[in-house]
Amino acid sequence: MNKRTYLLFWILGLLVLSGFSQTSLKTVVAEKGDGIYSLLRKQGLSPAKHYGHFIALNKDILWDSIHLFQGREYVLPPVEVGSGDRKTTTLKKEPKVLKESLFGKEHALVTVKSNKLNGAVYYLVSGHGGPDPGAVASYKGKMIAEDEYAYDITLRLAKKLMSHGAETYIIVQDPNDGIRDYKILEIDRDEVVYPNQKIPLNQLQRLRQRVDVVNQLYRKNKGKYQRLIVTHVDSRSKGQNIDVFFYHHEKSRNGKHLAESIHETFLNKYRKYQPNRVYEGTFEDRSGLYLIKNTLPAMAYIEVGNIRNRKDQRRILEPNNRQAVANWISEGIILDRTRKSR
Numbered sequence: 425m426n427k428r429t430y431l432l433f434w435i436l437g438l439l440v441l442s443g444f445s446q447t448s449l450k451t452v453v454a455e456k457g458d459g460i461y462s463l464l465r466k467q468g469l470s471p472a473k474h475y476g477h478f479i480a481l482n483k484d485i486l487w488d489s490i491h492l493f494q495g496r497e498y499v500l501p502p503v504e505v506g507s508g509d510r511k512t513t514t515l516k517k518e519p520k521v522l523k524e525s526l527f528g529k530e531h532a533l534v535t536v537k538s539n540k541l542n543g544a545v546y547y548l549v550s551g552h553g554g555p556d557p558g559a560v561a562s563y564k565g566k567m568i569a570e571d572e573y574a575y576d577i578t579l580r581l582a583k584k585l586m587s588h589g590a591e592t593y594i595i596v597q598d599p600n601d602g603i604r605d606y607k608i609l610e611i612d613r614d615e616v617v618y619p620n621q622k623i624p625l626n627q628l629q630r631l632r633q634r635v636d637v638v639n640q641l642y643r644k645n646k647g648k649y650q651r652l653i654v655t656h657v658d659s660r661s662k663g664q665n666i667d668v669f670f671y672h673h674e675k676s677r678n679g680k681h682l683a684e685s686i687h688e689t690f691l692n693k694y695r696k697y698q699p700n701r702v703y704e705g706t707f708e709d710r711s712g713l714y715l716i717k718n719t720l721p722a723m724a725y726i727e728v729g730n731i732r733n734r735k736d737q738r739r740i741l742e743p744n745n746r747q748a749v750a751n752w753i754s755e756g757i758i759l760d761r762t763r764k765s766r
């Protein structure tokens with residue numbers, strides 16, 4: 425069954441269920457500035473739990489599939505009553521499906537498989553973007569740029585985190601790229617910074633823009649478990665045969681734990697899948713980096729190899745490898761989160 429058919433069955437299921445329930449569905453009018461998250465929260469509904477239901481119920485009155493029209497009436501997902509209720513039990517069995525159009529048509533639907541990252545907030549920043557392509561190189565006569573590959577890995581990571589229940593913010597966004605399952609990712613300049621800010625050319629302004637956005641969101645989400653992941657593909661140590669480097673702020677214990685957990689996951693994966701390969705990446709302090717110094721959430725700064733290095737290119741250009749890198753980072757993040765909650 426393909427995803428669309430599946431979703432259709434799921435919606436039909438919901439409709440049948442709601443038909444049987446004693447109370448009719450509650451509706452609410454979207455106010456100025458309302459997003460699905462804030463609307464649900466105001467109604468006392470957990471966005472993590474009800475987001476997918478809400479989208480399914482209101483599919484035809486959302487723009488770009490996930491945004492509300494101010495002043496329109498929306499149906500709220502049915503609230504689950506007593507746990508002994510048979511209808512409730514059926515509802516709970518349905519996997520939650522989220523939609524993120526930034527992932528592109530083929531990857532937009534996210535099935536939530538676990539709640540391991542429930543309550544956690546992640547900010548994902550992919551390096552460069554907009555007028556700044558980052559490191560560039562040529563591959564078989566084509567120009568390739570760091571920002572496109574960092575972005576693809578970041579989207580794959582975002583999808584993974586969402587599938588484990590995390591609240592995920594993609595800070596650098598490209599409205600029309602999505603997750604791309606091919607080797608040569610075309611260079612473009614239309615990336616923006618959350619929610620829709622043009623990226624300035626000046627380096628300091630560019631960095632300050634993303635720092636400000638992350639810090640604003642951090643303050644808004646105060647009290648929650650929050651982490652920042654920054655991804656680049658341009659290791660500075662060009663002479664070495666580098667795999668992946670991890671950095672954190674020297675004064676941040678939480679950042680250190682996060683970087684260590686991801687590092688540890690990579691070590692284990694290399695041992696498991698490539699026993700002959702020596703893992704040379706390591707984390708070290710890089711407090712001179714503007715982002716590390718100025719962002720509020722604990723963070724890990726990851727350099728996924730060097731786009732100019734021939735050997736790294738082979739790895740980074742292969743979509744399956746980018747997926748593996750994203751999977752491993754997500755596993756490290758889950759490891760860090762699990763340790764924290766103990």
Ligand SMILES: [Zn+2]
Pocket residue numbers: 551552558559570656657658
């Ligand atoms: Zn970079």
